[in-house]
Amino acid sequence: MTQIQFSLDLDILKDSVMNSNLDTIMKSSLVLVLNQLMEKERDDYLQAGAYERSNERQDYRNGYYERDLLIGVGKIKLRVPRTREGNFSPTVFEKFSRVDQALTLSMLEMVVNGVSTRKVTNIVEQLCGQGVSKSFVSSLTEKLDPIVNKWANRPLNVQYFPYLYADAMYIKVREHNKVVSKAVYIMTAMNEKKKRQVIGLKVDHVESFEAWKGFFQELKSRGLQSPKLVISDAHAGLKKAIEREFIGTSWQRCTVHLKRNIIKKLPKKNMKQVISDLRKIYKSASGSEARATKEEFINKYGDNKKLENALNILEEGFEDSIQYLNEDDKYQINISSTNSLERLNQEIRRRERVIRIFPNTQSAFRLIGAFLMENENLQLNKRNR
Numbered sequence: 001m002t003q004i005q006f007s008l009d010l011d012i013l014k015d016s017v018m019n020s021n022l023d024t025i026m027k028s029s030l031v032l033v034l035n036q037l038m039e040k041e042r043d044d045y046l047q048a049g050a051y052e053r054s055n056e057r058q059d060y061r062n063g064y065y066e067r068d069l070l071i072g073v074g075k076i077k078l079r080v081p082r083t084r085e086g087n088f089s090p091t092v093f094e095k096f097s098r099v100d101q102a103l104t105l106s107m108l109e110m111v112v113n114g115v116s117t118r119k120v121t122n123i124v125e126q127l128c129g130q131g132v133s134k135s136f137v138s139s140l141t142e143k144l145d146p147i148v149n150k151w152a153n154r155p156l157n158v159q160y161f162p163y164l165y166a167d168a169m170y171i172k173v174r175e176h177n178k179v180v181s182k183a184v185y186i187m188t189a190m191n192e193k194k195k196r197q198v199i200g201l202k203v204d205h206v207e208s209f210e211a212w213k214g215f216f217q218e219l220k221s222r223g224l225q226s227p228k229l230v231i232s233d234a235h236a237g238l239k240k241a242i243e244r245e246f247i248g249t250s251w252q253r254c255t256v257h258l259k260r261n262i263i264k265k266l267p268k269k270n271m272k273q274v275i276s277d278l279r280k281i282y283k284s285a286s287g288s289e290a291r292a293t294k295e296e297f298i299n300k301y302g303d304n305k306k307l308e309n310a311l312n313i314l315e316e317g318f319e320d321s322i323q324y325l326n327e328d329d330k331y332q333i334n335i336s337s338t339n340s341l342e343r344l345n346q347e348i349r350r351r352e353r354v355i356r357i358f359p360n361t362q363s364a365f366r367l368i369g370a371f372l373m374e375n376e377n378l379q380l381n382k383r384n385r
Contacts, residue, residue: 034069035079038090042081045088059083069093145362148369152201157223161189161199163331165341166232166242168207169348172357173364179357183207184348184368185215188341189227190334196379198344198372199224203365209237216245229323231338233257253320255282256337258313265310274301278314282336287325294318347375 042061048054050061062084068075069092080090165188173182185207187200200219204211230242231252242251259282263275277297284290294314301307324336334340348368358364 031076031078034076034092038078038081038092041090042083042088046083059085059088062086067093142366144366144370148366148373151373152365152369153222155223156199156219157225159191160225161191162228163190163335164199164227164230165189165338166212166230166238167338167341167345168235168238169345171203171352171364173203173361174357174359175361181206182361182364183211184364185211186341186344186372187215187219188344190331194331194334196340197376201365201369201372203361203368207235207237209240212238212241213245216241220245229327229335231324231335233338234317234320250323250326251320252323252335253317254337255321255324256339256342258317258321261317262310262313265313267306274307277301282321284322284325285329287322290322290325344372344375347371 043049046058046061048057060083062082064079064081067078067080069078078092082088166185168183168185170181171184172179174180183204183206185200185202185204186198188196189199190196200215202211202215202218204215226246226249229250229252230246231254232238232242233254234257239251242249259278262278263271266274277300281290281293281297284293298311298315302311324332327335348371351367351371352358355367358367
């Protein structure tokens with residue numbers, strides 16, 4: 001075992017213990033130990049002590065330089081030995097870089113999970129006694145770019161997804177010194193084993209037919225096959241893009257969105273029974289049963305002029321909203337609405353409220369993509385337990 005000799009000034013050590021806090025004592029002790037360790041490593045590297053003549057000598061001492069090291073109790077300043085030819089490198093910084101990496105990963109995880117950069121800097125300062133700038137935390141997140149880009153462009157031809165869910169949400173982004181709204185397009189998929197995953201993410205200017213069409217084309221270029229069913233709200237551009245890009249695919253109008261639209265058109269008072277009867281339609285076990293229940297609903301309330309607008313919305317959207325009943329019973333509860341994607345959007349929104357305004361489009365793509373990746377990993381870990 002390597003033996004290291006320490007020369008301690010007991011009066012200085014006593015003063016440090018009596019008059020300093022524990023962190024200061026730990027820092028002082030670490031500085032002493034690590035400096036002495038590096039000195040011993042240089043002696044071993046040179047294969048000669050100070051002023052010693054030796055045929056095995058590899059190099060010569062060349063003084064010291066100071067270097068900071070950030071550790072759990074804060075920043076310490078070390079006296080790093082040098083050699084004349086400069087080939088000697090102590091192991092201290094290599095070993096403690098693992099601590100730096102852990103701290104870096106922790107900061108990234110905080111940002112991805114919706115902690116503001118201001119709070120991250122405060123947390124790091126409390127943990128380490130050394131603050132980091134907001135700009136440093138922001139630049140740190142750029143390390144996620146290659147990881148998120150690889151995930152966002154992964155091949156989709158390794159398995160078949162019979163059911164796709166599409167939706168868009170709006171965020172605020174700073175662009176050319178102005179704050180503008182941007183649409184975040186997200187597509188999730190469910191395979192035949194009822195396992196879901198995010199297969200597409202895009203940030204674009206507005207939600208439109210052209211934007212959805214381009215999004216779907218990108219997914220197809222990655223190997224996505226036409227599904228049996230695409231579930232979404234009734235955005236006209238989205239619906240048109242589904243018809244153009246997924247030939248032979250049925251469109252399922254989200255039943256939750258449709259029911260909300262109908263209920264909004266109902267009078268405010270005495271509608272409890274009407275709403276209950278409306279919901280019975282979507283508790284049907286088959287398309288024929290749903291149609292029969294819908295006709296009963298229309299016959300019961302068709303003469304009420306106050307319900308005319310609500311009934312028109314039901315008639316217009318009904319057939320598109322019961323396409324899920326054509327699928328296998330075991331899938332129907334999962335494919336009648338975009339609720340699973342809505343919940344995901346809510347989690348994104350919760351983190352987005354912390355940021356409020358993304359500094360640019362790439363930062364929005366990066367952080368939303370990183371969250372979606374992290375969320376998938378968590379869901380996978382839960383399933384594997």
